[in-house]
Each structure stands twice: as C-alpha cells, then as structure tokens.
Amino acid sequence: MLLQRDRQRRRWQIRDPSIVVKILKLELDGISCRCLDSWLRIAVKPGIEVFTLMPRDELECLLSNALALEKLILDGCKEIIYLKIPCVLQKLSYLSVFGCERLQAIDSKAPNLSSLFLTGKPLELSLGDTMQMKNLAMFRQNVVCYARAKLSSTMPNLETLILRSDEEVVNTPMLPTKFIYLKHLTIRLVSGLTFSPSYDYFSLVSFLDASPSLETLYLDVCQPYMKHESVFGDFTHLRQIPEHSHFYLKSVKIIGFSSAKGLVELACYIIKNAVSLECLTLDTLYGSRCYGETDTTCEPASDGFLMEAPPRAVTAIRTYIEDKVPPTVKLTVLEPCTRCHARAEC
Known part of the structure; x- marks a missing residue:
C-alpha cells in the first residue's frame, strides 16, 4: 500500500467488519518523519500481526515509539550509516541487518535483544548488556x-x-x-x-x-x-x-x-x-x-x-x-x- 497524500486517509476504512487484517505492508514515499506517527495511527489497526514498513530514510522516530516491537529486520537500507536503538524497546529480541552497505555502527540499548543476524563489512557494535545474547x-x-x-x-x-x-x-x-x-x-x-x-x-x-x-x-x-x-x-x-x-x-x-x-x-x-x-x-x-x-x-x-x-x-x-x-x-x-x-x- 502506498501512502503519499493526506487525502488518501479515507481509503483505509474497512467496510466489512468481519475482515481482520493480519499482514500490512506500508511503503512510504515522500512522507516526512513529522507525519509518520499520524500515518501509523491510520494504518495500524487491532489484529495486525505482521507489519512491514518501507520508509525512505530515518527510523529514529519510528523506533522511539514502537514500544511493542519484537522483531526488526533491515534489508537493503543503503542510506543508513548509524543505527541507534533506544532502551524503550523492552520487547525487541531479534535484530537482522543485511545489505546495508553504508552502515558503520550499531548502538543498541534494547535490554532484551537475544538474537542478532549481521552481514557485510565489519562495523562498530555497541550492544549494551550482551549477557542476554x-x-x-x-x-x-x-x-x-x-x-x-x-x-x-x-x-x-x-x-x-x-x-x-x-x-x-x-x-x-x-x-x-x-x-x-x-x-x-x-x-x-x-x-x-x-x-x-x-x-x-x-x-x-x-x-x-x-x-x-x-x-x-x-x-x-x-x-x-x-x-x-x-x-x-x-x-x-x-x-x-x-x-x-x-x-x-x-x-x-x-x-x-x-x-x-x-x-x-x-x-x-x-x-x-x-x-x-x-x-x-x-x-x-x-x-x-x-x-x-x-x-x-x-x-x-x-x-x-x-x-x-x-x-x-x-x-x-x-x-x-x-x-x-x-x-x-x-x-x-x-x-x-x-x-x-x-x-x-x-
């Protein structure tokens, strides 16, 4: 689903209440981080189990508010140079990063990260409490x-x-x-x-x-x-x-x-x-x-x-x-x- 303009908000209404959406793929093009929260409030509804977000660039505002996030996969994010994961992600247990060619460092404060998958060139890792790994x-x-x-x-x-x-x-x-x-x-x-x-x-x-x-x-x-x-x-x-x-x-x-x-x-x-x-x-x-x-x-x-x-x-x-x-x-x-x-x- 491609969200580009505010006028598209009306299209997210589900007419049949018996339909439960469990998988949502959200591709953002031209949406600023300031608008991300409002877009997520429209798109993410109760019952969704798998949510794939494809943003243009920064993830900081998303990660700071995704308190229920358990699994994070970054695939081919070529613009990311520094990945910072805040400590508020208490439920995050799985992180996978591959195809991120420009990534130089990962700084994670997520306290319960237990599974990590990394590919690519050597990078600087700061994972906080690694006893959980x-x-x-x-x-x-x-x-x-x-x-x-x-x-x-x-x-x-x-x-x-x-x-x-x-x-x-x-x-x-x-x-x-x-x-x-x-x-x-x-x-x-x-x-x-x-x-x-x-x-x-x-x-x-x-x-x-x-x-x-x-x-x-x-x-x-x-x-x-x-x-x-x-x-x-x-x-x-x-x-x-x-x-x-x-x-x-x-x-x-x-x-x-x-x-x-x-x-x-x-x-x-x-x-x-x-x-x-x-x-x-x-x-x-x-x-x-x-x-x-x-x-x-x-x-x-x-x-x-x-x-x-x-x-x-x-x-x-x-x-x-x-x-x-x-x-x-x-x-x-x-x-x-x-x-x-x-x-x-x-």
Missing part, C-alpha cells in the same frame, strides 16, 4: 578469528553461533575464554580469491575446546580447488594435542571434506575426544545436494574437481579415519551424486 549469525571477512577472540568474552551465554567467512587469513587462536553454553556451531568457509591456502583447519579445535556444552558441529568448506597441504604429502605426520573429552558433542557434519591435512586431523581429533559422538558425516562435495529428490539438483562441479578431489578425500578417510571410528558412531561418507555427477564415475 543467545543466538548470533555473522557473515563477514575474518569472522572466525574475530568470533573466537572477541565473542567468548563479550557474549558468554551464546547457545547458537553461525559464522561465514569469504576471507579467513588468520588461524583460529587458542584462548582461555569459553563459550560455556554454546550448543550449536556452524562455520562456513568460502574459498575465494582472498582465502589463504595457509589457513589451518585444525586450528578450529579452539572452538571445540572452548565449548564444553557443544552438541552439534556443522562445518562447510567450499573450495573448488584444494590448495592446502595434503595429508598425502611427503613425510606426513598427523598432529595431536592433549586429550580433552567432549561429553555432549553428538553430531558432526563436514561438507567439502578433502584430503587437506588440517581437515583430516580435525576429524581424527573429534573421533578421539567426542566420547558421546553418535554420527559423523563427511561429504566429499561442496555446496548443496539433491539427496535423491527429483525436483532439485546438486551444486555444479567441474569434471576436474570430480575426478580429483572426491576420490582423494575418500582415500584419506579410509586410510586415516575409518579404522578410528568406534562402533557406537555412525560414519557416513558422501561421494558424488550418481544422478547429478554421473561423469564422476567415468
């Missing part, structure tokens, strides 16, 4: 190192953490700080032009040691061309670190598993130390799979990749991992799909 997703460069170095001390009560990095050049550091309550960890590393081939996947052990309550680990390594040191290199010796039992880790899935030495060492560490592990899935492809569904397809892969990477990954699993898996753990090794990647069998 339970769920966090961040997509940015070098976010894995940042999360381990900063978040375990500033957001110690996280339960779900999702990280995606298109550029990870620094190994994950080993630190004494802990994610005491973290249960679900997802890390996606995309091998782009700036992804360092010297990055050590084995350094991700730092997250495991810092997360004593971890139950699920999902690692997605998207690398069409494996440039890391192979486990089949000359004089290969698998590294080991002091044993540290993980009592709650039950499910581990690694997508894009290859013969990279660090990945093999990480899998061996998990098998040895995750005493409650129930299932370990090693997928030798990267990206999405069809899983046998006829209306979907696996992510395309070059013939060169299919003929080289998956066979070497399977050999690495059989050589270094398979015989270490205890009988109580279900090991699933996924090879190229026979329907989508039939040429991989040639």
Whole structure:
C-alpha cells in the first residue's frame, strides 16, 4: 500500500467488519518523519500481526515509539550509516541487518535483544548488556578469528553461533575464554580469491575446546580447488594435542571434506575426544545436494574437481579415519551424486 497524500486517509476504512487484517505492508514515499506517527495511527489497526514498513530514510522516530516491537529486520537500507536503538524497546529480541552497505555502527540499548543476524563489512557494535545474547549469525571477512577472540568474552551465554567467512587469513587462536553454553556451531568457509591456502583447519579445535556444552558441529568448506597441504604429502605426520573429552558433542557434519591435512586431523581429533559422538558425516562435495529428490539438483562441479578431489578425500578417510571410528558412531561418507555427477564415475 502506498501512502503519499493526506487525502488518501479515507481509503483505509474497512467496510466489512468481519475482515481482520493480519499482514500490512506500508511503503512510504515522500512522507516526512513529522507525519509518520499520524500515518501509523491510520494504518495500524487491532489484529495486525505482521507489519512491514518501507520508509525512505530515518527510523529514529519510528523506533522511539514502537514500544511493542519484537522483531526488526533491515534489508537493503543503503542510506543508513548509524543505527541507534533506544532502551524503550523492552520487547525487541531479534535484530537482522543485511545489505546495508553504508552502515558503520550499531548502538543498541534494547535490554532484551537475544538474537542478532549481521552481514557485510565489519562495523562498530555497541550492544549494551550482551549477557542476554543467545543466538548470533555473522557473515563477514575474518569472522572466525574475530568470533573466537572477541565473542567468548563479550557474549558468554551464546547457545547458537553461525559464522561465514569469504576471507579467513588468520588461524583460529587458542584462548582461555569459553563459550560455556554454546550448543550449536556452524562455520562456513568460502574459498575465494582472498582465502589463504595457509589457513589451518585444525586450528578450529579452539572452538571445540572452548565449548564444553557443544552438541552439534556443522562445518562447510567450499573450495573448488584444494590448495592446502595434503595429508598425502611427503613425510606426513598427523598432529595431536592433549586429550580433552567432549561429553555432549553428538553430531558432526563436514561438507567439502578433502584430503587437506588440517581437515583430516580435525576429524581424527573429534573421533578421539567426542566420547558421546553418535554420527559423523563427511561429504566429499561442496555446496548443496539433491539427496535423491527429483525436483532439485546438486551444486555444479567441474569434471576436474570430480575426478580429483572426491576420490582423494575418500582415500584419506579410509586410510586415516575409518579404522578410528568406534562402533557406537555412525560414519557416513558422501561421494558424488550418481544422478547429478554421473561423469564422476567415468
């Protein structure tokens, strides 16, 4: 619905009282912030459950008066440079910001913010009391190192953490700080032009040691061309670190598993130390799979990749991992799909 002039107010009258509007999308074009309150009084009626507002620019006057706001999503707001969320938003628990290219800082005083989703370049974060933060997703460069170095001390009560990095050049550091309550960890590393081939996947052990309550680990390594040191290199010796039992880790899935030495060492560490592990899935492809569904397809892969990477990954699993898996753990090794990647069998 497009509101532009005062004379359009009459159009908001609902003639049939039996009709209850639950979803309202309000797009404002040419409306000043001074008029916003009057427009909302006209448009927002009892019974509305989902309200999408698309303003031209400033949100300050809206946020200052939306006392019942529980979920705020900013998508593609290219004019916003500084986002300030006042403390009066007592009910705000979810904030999602993506596609805001010019955004430089977020200053939130909302006391009950517990879920945060951020994409884009690094920005200045001031979130007030971060002890309430339970769920966090961040997509940015070098976010894995940042999360381990900063978040375990500033957001110690996280339960779900999702990280995606298109550029990870620094190994994950080993630190004494802990994610005491973290249960679900997802890390996606995309091998782009700036992804360092010297990055050590084995350094991700730092997250495991810092997360004593971890139950699920999902690692997605998207690398069409494996440039890391192979486990089949000359004089290969698998590294080991002091044993540290993980009592709650039950499910581990690694997508894009290859013969990279660090990945093999990480899998061996998990098998040895995750005493409650129930299932370990090693997928030798990267990206999405069809899983046998006829209306979907696996992510395309070059013939060169299919003929080289998956066979070497399977050999690495059989050589270094398979015989270490205890009988109580279900090991699933996924090879190229026979329907989508039939040429991989040639």
